[in-house]
Amino acid sequence: MSGKVCLVVVDGLRNDTARTDCGYLMSAVEAKQAQVWTMLACLPTISAPLYETIHTGMAPADHGLLSNESIRPSPHPNLFSALKAAGKITGVVAHSFFHTLYGGSSFDAFDHVEINDPNAAIPYARHYTMTGYNQANPTMPSEFDLCAQAWAIARDHAPEYLLLHTSSCDTLGHYYTGEGREYRIQATHVDNALSQLIPRLRSTGYDVLVTADHGMNADGQHAGDEQCLGEVPFIAFSERLKVETDVILDQRTIAPTILAMLALQAPKTMNIPAMQ
Numbered sequence: 001m002s003g004k005v006c007l008v009v010v011d012g013l014r015n016d017t018a019r020t021d022c023g024y025l026m027s028a029v030e031a032k033q034a035q036v037w038t039m040l041a042c043l044p045t046i047s048a049p050l051y052e053t054i055h056t057g058m059a060p061a062d063h064g065l066l067s068n069e070s071i072r073p074s075p076h077p078n079l080f081s082a083l084k085a086a087g088k089i090t091g092v093v094a095h096s097f098f099h100t101l102y103g104g105s106s107f108d109a110f111d112h113v114e115i116n117d118p119n120a121a122i123p124y125a126r127h128y129t130m131t132g133y134n135q136a137n138p139t140m141p142s143e144f145d146l147c148a149q150a151w152a153i154a155r156d157h158a159p160e161y162l163l164l165h166t167s168s169c170d171t172l173g174h175y176y177t178g179e180g181r182e183y184r185i186q187a188t189h190v191d192n193a194l195s196q197l198i199p200r201l202r203s204t205g206y207d208v209l210v211t212a213d214h215g216m217n218a219d220g221q222h223a224g225d226e227q228c229l230g231e232v233p234f235i236a237f238s239e240r241l242k243v244e245t246d247v248i249l250d251q252r253t254i255a256p257t258i259l260a261m262l263a264l265q266a267p268k269t270m271n272i273p274a275m276q
Helices: 013-019 023-030 047-056 081-084 097-102 142-158 166-177 183-202 250-262
Strands: 004-010 035-040 091-093 114-116 124-128 161-166 205-209 231-237
Touching: 004 047, 004 142, 004 183, 004 250, 013 023, 013 035, 013 183, 023 035, 023 183, 023 231, 047 081, 047 097, 047 250, 081 091, 081 161, 081 250, 091 097, 091 142, 097 124, 097 161, 124 142, 142 161, 142 183, 161 183, 166 183, 183 205, 205 250
Parallel strands: 004 161, 004 205, 091 124, 091 161
Antiparallel strands: 035 231, 114 124, 205 231
């Protein structure tokens, strides 16, 4: 397999919410334009550790990043480093944590909110910080703006790996809980924006994978092993993944699967098999 892959990480999106409130994504599944699986996130179900899991194929207990507060540059082989070594282009539209992990330096918004540098660890990047957010002002970027930025990178630079990460479901889940109407409505807003992006990406040869790092519970929190925290959706707009949809997927399979889709060998640290 080879081509281009876009991974969409909808931070904090529960598996059940994706299936009941993301009408575009589920309509694509119904029309057999996509397939959906349940994926089991690793513990702890916390954002930064699971960003690292998604990109290294390692559980937090193995890669060593166990909280948001201890975020640091990734010391492990990961999607970005593997693709850079193979001469491939990468791009991201994502929270600044991804620059801290994979961008090759500490994050400074005045230097790194926009990156266009073919020599950089991630050559094409658009980052947001949400600095100072609170319930009265969540400071969430518009989903349409994020999708438009991702499309611009895809259109202008055609990276083999494109990451789109949105934080809004997580943010509103913390304030209004994973059972709140505000959380569910925000999931539909994300879904609506993706309905504008995904067909464009598909028309230019991208396989698109949509998932979440973790879910959200009735207390507006995540970290543990409740079903609503550990079960996340994995939706593939691709004809190349043949796993039966009743199989529960391991989150650690994402990185080796993307490398396989790009016809690259996974490093030995990614020891969970790719989806076949």
